[in-house]
Amino acid sequence: MGNFFCGVDGGGTSCRARIVDEQGQFLGEAKTGSANILLGVELAMENIQSAIAQAAEQAGITDLSTLSVGLALAAAEQRSAWQAFMGLPHPYKHMTLNTDGYGACMGAFSGDNGAIVIAGTGSVGIYLENGQQHVVGGREFPISDQGGGAVMGLRLIQQTLLAHDGLRTSSALSDHVLAHFNHDLDAIVEWSKTAKPRDYGQFSPKVFELAMERDELAMELLQGSAGDVERLILGLNRKGATQIALMGSIGERIVRWLSPAAQSLLVKPQADAMAGAILMARGNHNLYPFSR
Structure with missing residues (x-):
C-alpha cells in the first residue's frame, strides 16, 4: 500500500x-x-x-x-x-x-510568499515571506481575535444587555438575542460563565442577516468587525504584504464593509x-x- x-x-x-x-x-x-x-x-x-x-x-x-x-x-x-x-x-x-x-x-498561495487574514470564530493575520512568518493578532478569545465571530457575539451580548436596561435603543437584533434566552437575564449571565468562542459566534449569521435590513445594532457591530479586519489587513501591508487573501466565515462576507484601500489589497486564495x-x-x- x-x-x-x-x-x-x-x-x-x-x-x-x-x-x-x-x-x-x-x-x-x-x-x-x-x-x-x-x-x-x-x-x-x-x-x-x-x-x-x-x-x-x-x-x-x-x-x-x-x-x-x-x-x-x-x-x-x-x-x-x-x-x-x-x-x-x-x-x-x-x-x-x-x-x-x-x-x-x-x-x-500554494506555499509561495503571500499573506492572509482569516476571520472565522477567531481571527489572525499572517504573512509568509521566504519561509519567515509575520503574525498579527490571533492570541485567542477574549483578549484578542477581533474581527472574528466570537468577539462579534460578545459585543452583541453586551449591547443587548445595555438595550434591555434602556441605555441604548433596542432593535430587532437585541430582541432576537433576548428571545434566544427566553428574556431571562439570569440565563444570559449563567450561560456566559461557561460559553465557548463558538457559542458566542453562533449569533454572527443573524448579525449579517439583520444588517441587510438596516438594523442599527447589526450595522454597528459589522462596522466594528470590519474595522478590526481592516486593521489586520493594513498591518500586514505595512510589514510588506501586497497580496492578502481574506478567508473564513466572517472574512468572506465582510468585504463590502471594508474601505476601498483595504479592498484593493485583496486577492482570491488559490486553495483552502x-x-x-x-x-x-x-x-x-x-x-x-x-x-x-
Missing part, C-alpha cells in the same frame, strides 16, 4: 480533514467538532481522529499508519498546548502541527487551509522543533 497525505483544518467551531494520494488525487473528506487545542487537547484529538477516520473510510484506507498528517489548528501558537497535544498518542506515520493561520496561508495542511504533511512545517 502506498503513502497518503491528510490535511486537517481545525478551529473553535469545527475541524475538516482531507486525504489525497502521492499524486495529489482527492480520496476523501470529513468534518467533525472543535479542534482548538487550547480548549482541550484530548477533545481536539478525539475530533481530529474522528474526521480523519471518516475521510479514510471514504478513501478505502484501513491502515492509518500510511497517513502523513498535517495539522493546521487554532491555538497551536500556545507552546504549552502545542506540546501537550503533540505528546498524545496517535496511529499515523507522521504528524506535523502549526497554526490554522499558517495552514490557510500555505493553501492560499486543508490544501495548505496537506503541503505541511509533505514537509516539516512544525511550529516548534518537535516532530512525530
Whole structure:
C-alpha cells in the first residue's frame, strides 16, 4: 500500500480533514467538532481522529499508519498546548502541527510568499515571506481575535444587555438575542460563565442577516468587525504584504464593509487551509522543533 497525505483544518467551531494520494488525487473528506487545542487537547484529538477516520473510510484506507498528517489548528501558537497535544498518542506515520493561520496561508498561495487574514470564530493575520512568518493578532478569545465571530457575539451580548436596561435603543437584533434566552437575564449571565468562542459566534449569521435590513445594532457591530479586519489587513501591508487573501466565515462576507484601500489589497486564495495542511504533511512545517 502506498503513502497518503491528510490535511486537517481545525478551529473553535469545527475541524475538516482531507486525504489525497502521492499524486495529489482527492480520496476523501470529513468534518467533525472543535479542534482548538487550547480548549482541550484530548477533545481536539478525539475530533481530529474522528474526521480523519471518516475521510479514510471514504478513501478505502484501513491502515492509518500510511497517513502523513498535517495539522493546521487554532491555538497551536500556545507552546504549552502545542506540546501537550503533540505528546498524545496517535496511529499515523507522521504528524506535523502549526497554526490554522499558517495552514490557510500555505493553501492560499500554494506555499509561495503571500499573506492572509482569516476571520472565522477567531481571527489572525499572517504573512509568509521566504519561509519567515509575520503574525498579527490571533492570541485567542477574549483578549484578542477581533474581527472574528466570537468577539462579534460578545459585543452583541453586551449591547443587548445595555438595550434591555434602556441605555441604548433596542432593535430587532437585541430582541432576537433576548428571545434566544427566553428574556431571562439570569440565563444570559449563567450561560456566559461557561460559553465557548463558538457559542458566542453562533449569533454572527443573524448579525449579517439583520444588517441587510438596516438594523442599527447589526450595522454597528459589522462596522466594528470590519474595522478590526481592516486593521489586520493594513498591518500586514505595512510589514510588506501586497497580496492578502481574506478567508473564513466572517472574512468572506465582510468585504463590502471594508474601505476601498483595504479592498484593493485583496486577492482570491488559490486553495483552502486543508490544501495548505496537506503541503505541511509533505514537509516539516512544525511550529516548534518537535516532530512525530
